[in-house]
Amino acid sequence: MIKFDGVGKVYPNGLRALDDISLEIDHGEFVAVIGLSGAGKSTMIRAINRMHEISEGTLTVNGIDVSTLKGRELRRFRRGIGMIFQSFNLVTRTTVLKNVLSAKVPDLSLWRVLLGAFPRKDHIAALEALDKVGILEKAYVRADQLSGGQQQRVALARTLAQDPRIILADEPVASLDPVTARQVMDDFRRINRELGITVIINIHHVELALQYADRVIGIREGRIIFDGRSDRVNGDVLENIYGRDTEEAL
Template identity: 55%
Template structure:
């Protein structure tokens, strides 16, 4: 379980990223975070794994404070948290397999990983992860030879190879076309169900949110303004989250694009 207790994040320039957030995310949930750009979605996500340090409050993972963790303890926390970025965050000149194996770095010494001396078990794990997202045949291709959707699948495979208990996905489909968007979202949902991995995804599009979310968190100007099941997220609720009626910019497209 992930729990935020009275969490506030203020950036050095005085911008309030999060304001007194109290929320619980249960094990195995598929959570979607929604809100306008600048609402606090990415800040919330990045505070979970301490990419951003909070100003006040405390964050707990499985009952232990990641806020207070440092050194080896913090590394162990992060080893269990996979991160998927909008821009894929791959080493584009390296092979797909090498990128996936980077998810194993937290399990080995710096010297061993520096020279790419991963054990056979790690190689097998990485290949299984690539197979799970249907790009095993690209294992020895350079990452920059892949399409955007394939690169994002490499990111997902990396989190799988990491054996993460939590996957955080920060706008993972923002730069993808509608069809590829659905393929990536289907991969994330399937992995969540099959491996019971707690998955927290930032999305902009409301129709995507309704299709995949079990539970949503709505942010507006750094405040959590909605926390509930997707069934309760009416058009009126989304209008409150966004501060205006739902527009075309909040929809990925008509049904034929992603059915």
């Protein structure tokens, strides 16, 4: 379980990105976080794996106070949380398979890392991850020869190769066309349902959030405006979250 208890985040320039956030996310949920740009969506999900430090309150994951983790403990903790970015973050001049295998680097000895000598079991796990997102046939293709949607699927496969309990996705479909965006969202939903992995997505497209997520959290100016089932999101809720920009969000 992920638990925010009175969490606040103030940046050095004085900007308050999160303001008294309190909520719980259970194992296996599919949650979409929506709101205007700058509302605090990215800050909230990046606090979960401590990419962003919180300033106030307590954030626990499976009973572990995230702020107390240091060094090896923090690295081990992060291994259980996959992170997907809008920009894919692939090494484009190497193959798809090698990109997925990079998820295994923290588990290898130095000589294996230097020689790129991944054990057979890691190769099998990487190929299985590619199969789960439907691009196994691209394993030996260079990443820069793939479409944007395919590259995002490689990023998702790389995350699956970590064997995560939680996947955080920060605007994963923002740079994709509508058809491809839905295909990638299909992958997230299937992974959530078939593997039971908790998925938390910061997403700009409200329509996709409502279609794919079971739960929606709406944030405005660092505060939670709505937290509930996606089928309970209506025009009034969206107006509270987006104000005059409601039509643009849709």
